[in-house]
Amino acid sequence: MSELRQDKTTREWVIIARERGKRPHDFISHLEKPCPTSTYISSCPFCPGQEELTPGEVLAYRDESDGDQKKWKVRVVPNKFPALSPGGSAARVYEDSFFLKADGVGAHEVIIETPIHNKVMALMTAEEVTEIWRAYWERYRALEKLEDIKLIIIFRNQGASAGTSLEHPHTQLVATPVWPSQVRRQFEVAMDHYDETGRCLYTDIMEFERKAEKRMITETDRFVVFHPFASRVPFETWIMPKDHHASFGAVSPSDLGSLASVVTEVLRKLYHGLNNPDFNYVIATAPVGDENKDYFLWHVRIIPRLTQMAGFELGSGIFINPAVPEETAQFMRDWRAG
Numbered sequence: 001m002s003e004l005r006q007d008k009t010t011r012e013w014v015i016i017a018r019e020r021g022k023r024p025h026d027f028i029s030h031l032e033k034p035c036p037t038s039t040y041i042s043s044c045p046f047c048p049g050q051e052e053l054t055p056g057e058v059l060a061y062r063d064e065s066d067g068d069q070k071k072w073k074v075r076v077v078p079n080k081f082p083a084l085s086p087g088g089s090a091a092r093v094y095e096d097s098f099f100l101k102a103d104g105v106g107a108h109e110v111i112i113e114t115p116i117h118n119k120v121m122a123l124m125t126a127e128e129v130t131e132i133w134r135a136y137w138e139r140y141r142a143l144e145k146l147e148d149i150k151l152i153i154i155f156r157n158q159g160a161s162a163g164t165s166l167e168h169p170h171t172q173l174v175a176t177p178v179w180p181s182q183v184r185r186q187f188e189v190a191m192d193h194y195d196e197t198g199r200c201l202y203t204d205i206m207e208f209e210r211k212a213e214k215r216m217i218t219e220t221d222r223f224v225v226f227h228p229f230a231s232r233v234p235f236e237t238w239i240m241p242k243d244h245h246a247s248f249g250a251v252s253p254s255d256l257g258s259l260a261s262v263v264t265e266v267l268r269k270l271y272h273g274l275n276n277p278d279f280n281y282v283i284a285t286a287p288v289g290d291e292n293k294d295y296f297l298w299h300v301r302i303i304p305r306l307t308q309m310a311g312f313e314l315g316s317g318i319f320i321n322p323a324v325p326e327e328t329a330q331f332m333r334d335w336r337a338g
Contacts, residue, residue, distance in 0.1 A: 007230040008205060009186055014230040015320045022321065026332035027234055027306045028274050039116050046168035048072070048115045055080060058109065059138060061131055065287075066288035073128075074135050075112040082108035083174060090148040090177035107143050107175040111135050117168050119263070120158065122271035129260035132171070136283070137256060139173055140249045144288045147176040151287050154241065154248070160276025161305040179287060187287065187296065194295035205253065206240045215329045222258040225326040227265060227332070233307055234323035235274070235332070237266055239300040246286035246296040266332075270304060273302075273335040278305040 003016040009111060045053035048071070059076040063262065072253030078085075092102050114131045121129060136154050156171040157163040179187075193201035209215055209226040217225040217237065224240045239262055245251060251259075285298040300311055313319055 005150075005230040007228070009189060009201065010067045012230075013234055015318060016230075016324055017320050017322045018324060022260060024234075024328050027277070027304075027323065032077060039118055044117055044166070044168050046075075046110075046112045046166060047117050051075075054112075058142075059135060060112060061135065061268075072115060074114070074131050076135055076139055077110055077112065079108040079110050079172065084108050084176060087144075102177070102332050104110060105148055105177050107146065107149070107173070109139060109143075109173045109307075111139070111171040111173065111249050113169040113171060120169055120271070120276075121156075122276070123266040124264065126257070126261045126264050129264050133260050133263070136171065136173070137248070137251060137253065140285075142251055143173070143175045144176065144239065144247075144291075149175045149288050150179055151176050151183060152249075152285065153282060154285075155280060156281040157280050159305060161308075162278040162280045164278075183331055186284070187290075190295045198243070200294055200297050203244060204300065206242075206297070214326045217269075217329055217332045220232065220262060222255055223262045227329040229323045231323075232319040233303055233305075233321055233323055235270065235277075235306065235328050236325075237302040237306045237332075239263065239266065239301070239302070240297060244294070245291075245298055246293050247291035248283050248285040248298045249320070250291055251298070259300075262298075266302060269332050269335050270302075273331065274304070274306070279303060280305070295324045 002018050005014050005016055006012070007014060042045050042050075044050060051057075057075050057077050060072045061074045062072050067152040084104045085106060086105070088103030090102050090105045092100050095101050111132065114124065114128065117207065119130070140152055140154065143149060152173065152175045153171045154171060154264045190201045193199070193204075206224050210219065210224060215226065215227045215229065219225070222242055226238055228236060228238055241251070241255070241257070241259075243252070243255070269277065279302060281300060281302040283298065283300055286293060286296045290296070307322065
């Protein structure tokens with residue numbers, strides 16, 4: 001029989017559809033995935049030698065031992081077609097005294113993760129992934145100081161079903177002057193829990209999962225990885241830090257290497273275990289101004305694109321997950337990443 005499970009972070013319900021008979025191995029793709037075979041594409045704006053096709057970089061890491069300053073390891077540039085951009089006013093005004101609007105103030109940047117066109121993150125070294133996460137952290141720290149910025153979302157899309165338009169490995173960062181309603185809901189639930197218990201909801205969830213063990217993937221001295229109880233999609237994975245910080249920007253730079261190792265391990269398990277599925281990941285972090293509050297714990301959410309939303313999900317907001325998190329977690333624990 002199927003189960004209704006409540007997500008404690010949003011109080012929304014998820015259907016775990018046991019009767020649909022999907023086992024973890026059923027999600028392994030047996031199709032030949034279209035993937036770039038070349039390390040360099042002359043028409044790709046993110047490949048080396050095409051730097052003039054992007055806006056000027058705001059951050060770049062280069063090999064200091066190499067005298068050629070054109071050789072970069074990671075570049076960060078403004079998005080050429082930004083959803084939000086600096087300038088204008090974040091003040092709300094009414095359209096014809098009825099609809100509310102504001103200028104699209106904010107920032108939209110692209111972190112180009114590697115000069116190699118076909119090197120996805122799952123196949124990078126932990127050192128290479130550390131450089132990427134260091135770039136995330138540096139840009140987060142820079143943008144949180146801007147006027148009017150309320151929330152900074154760092155997200156990665158890999159694969160067509162995850163929304164990727166350019167296949168060269170990259171991450172995006174959007175700094176917005178508003179709190180989206182979905183994010184606001186998570187924070188409101190977390191604040192309610194803190195008001196009632198004096199504890200952080202996310203820390204409580206992490207500690208419960210550590211003790212329960214059945215949805216755990218791995219644990220290090222710095223991070224905990226598990227499949228959440230009310231996973232919305234098969235193989236949804238959360239990575240949580242043991243040190244309590246509400247904001248990703250408050251993370252110690254020394255922890256970025258440990259985080260990169262954990263992220264790399266999870267992505268390799270997905271890549272090899274499920275034949276390189278499309279996925280999104282996002283860094284969930286407290287709003288700007290609440291960086292030192294105790295009610296929230298920043299974390300990473302990895303969302304594989306193994307199923308599609310249909311009419312029921314769109315009409316009700318209730319996700320149907322045909323995989324049991326306890327079973328997908330066991331699959332991940334058992335798989336030795338290549």
